[in-house]
Amino acid sequence: MTEKKQTTRNLVIVLLVLILGALCFLVVRTFLQKEDQPEEETLSSPKLAYAEGTTVVRDGNALQDAVEKMAQKIEEGNMVLEYETEAASSNGEDFVGYLANASENSYDMYFDIYADEKMTDEIFLSGLVPPGNAIEKIKLNRKLESGNHSAYLVFTTVEEDHETMHGQVAVKITLKVQ
Numbered sequence: 001m002t003e004k005k006q007t008t009r010n011l012v013i014v015l016l017v018l019i020l021g022a023l024c025f026l027v028v029r030t031f032l033q034k035e036d037q038p039e040e041e042t043l044s045s046p047k048l049a050y051a052e053g054t055t056v057v058r059d060g061n062a063l064q065d066a067v068e069k070m071a072q073k074i075e076e077g078n079m080v081l082e083y084e085t086e087a088a089s090s091n092g093e094d095f096v097g098y099l100a101n102a103s104e105n106s107y108d109m110y111f112d113i114y115a116d117e118k119m120t121d122e123i124f125l126s127g128l129v130p131p132g133n134a135i136e137k138i139k140l141n142r143k144l145e146s147g148n149h150s151a152y153l154v155f156t157t158v159e160e161d162h163e164t165m166h167g168q169v170a171v172k173i174t175l176k177v178q
Helices: 003-036 062-076
Strands: 081-083 086-089 094-101 108-114 122-125 133-139 147-158 165-177
Touching: 081 147, 081 165, 094 108
Parallel strands: 086 165
Antiparallel strands: 081 094, 086 094, 094 133, 108 122, 108 147, 147 165
């Protein structure tokens, strides 16, 4: 072969290799771009926005610190409240509701229900309820008439001697008599 034919042949081979390389590059690039693009969402897919008012976690122990602070507040007398805001009755005396001593609490608790804002007219007093337990049936010490009655539910925690009050919180509830 002559030198000119050899050079032309080498040039054709180089061009073919460059063209094949460019094609391979385009195929790989197109394939990778399709992987990076998310699949089209269906019309029924909800789009969630970022929550407003968030802050950056300052350190990795922030969650543990919050749990420890909550436990300390409970130990100091604060308590976790767990109850339904309404209780229902068909006879005005026997109510179905939910009053719980949340499992997060550290002390036994009892419940008072008062018919008046000054909390002098007691209509219910429970026995002690340990943490993690609840009362679902409430029997008042007197009968209420038909209708909705605003009442005041008092959560009281006691020390281990069961005589010393540890903490107390009052909330408003509705007693419904049909």
